[in-house]
Amino acid sequence: MSKLAIIGGSGLSQINGLKITHRQQLETPFGTPSAEFMHGNIHTQDIIFLARHGNPHSIPPHKINYRANIWGLKELGVTDIIAVAAVGGITAAMAPAHIALPDQLIDYSYGREHTFFADNLDTVTHIDFTFPYNQQLRTGLIQAANNANQLISNTGTYGCTQGPRLETIAEIKRMERDGCDLVGMTGMPEAALAQELDINYAAIAVVANWAAGKSIGVISMTEIEHHLKNGMSNVNSLLYSFILNRYQT
Ligand code: HPA
DSSP: OOOEEEEEOTTOSSOTTOEEEEEEOOOBTTBOOSSOEEEEEETTEEEEEEETTTTTTOOOGGGOOHHHHHHHHHHTTOOEEEEEEEEEEOSTTOOTTOEEOOOEEEEOOOSSOOOSOSSSOSSOOOOOOSSSSOHHHHHHHHHHHHHTTOOOBSOOEEEEOOOSSOOOHHHHHHHHHHTOSEEESSSTTHHHHHHHTTOEEEEEEEEEEEOTTSSSSOOOHHHHHHHHHHHHHHHHHHHHHHHHHHHOO
């Protein structure tokens, strides 16, 4: 049986229609997760929600204990994760407030605890990571967007930077040459850790701003908050439609 978790990022601290039934604190062999796991339901579908940056929103991207978060979800029996993340838009379609479902990624982050396969191993383990995002979940999200008449991008390459600072113009130019459409700070190692534990993982990226150099002037936090607010209300509708389609019997 499948069990869904949603990891919420900046701007998504709650989900419309999610009735919280209880909260659960968990310790893992890899430390403490970002926040209590919130158990709840949308209609009859049980869902677990985790606030990636903590509750209140206080853990920066490079300090998130990604291993504890993913391990905790696995312990709770989660089979599917939809990860929501704010991003900067690099290529033309990725305008502020737009939603994209990345299908590829490039990891530019460093110094993060990025694998469960580090210590006390019987054998060296390499996971396949050809497809970092689960195609079935992505197809479900694409269908949900179609049903809800939402215009989204069905593909895109996500570049994960270290943060917490935003990028320079030269860094964004390089990422664009590399093939990135979107830039964010939390996509890795989250996606790889989920794959290591055999959890289906897909991401909904919400564009908060044009990436550095893609609009005139500097990037303001006010601008980011404004676009995130609009984008996240669309994410909420998308999630709602996705859950009804996929998990309702
Ligand atoms: N860069 C990296 N991460 C982000 C951005 C950005 O421009 N906007 C939102 N998250």
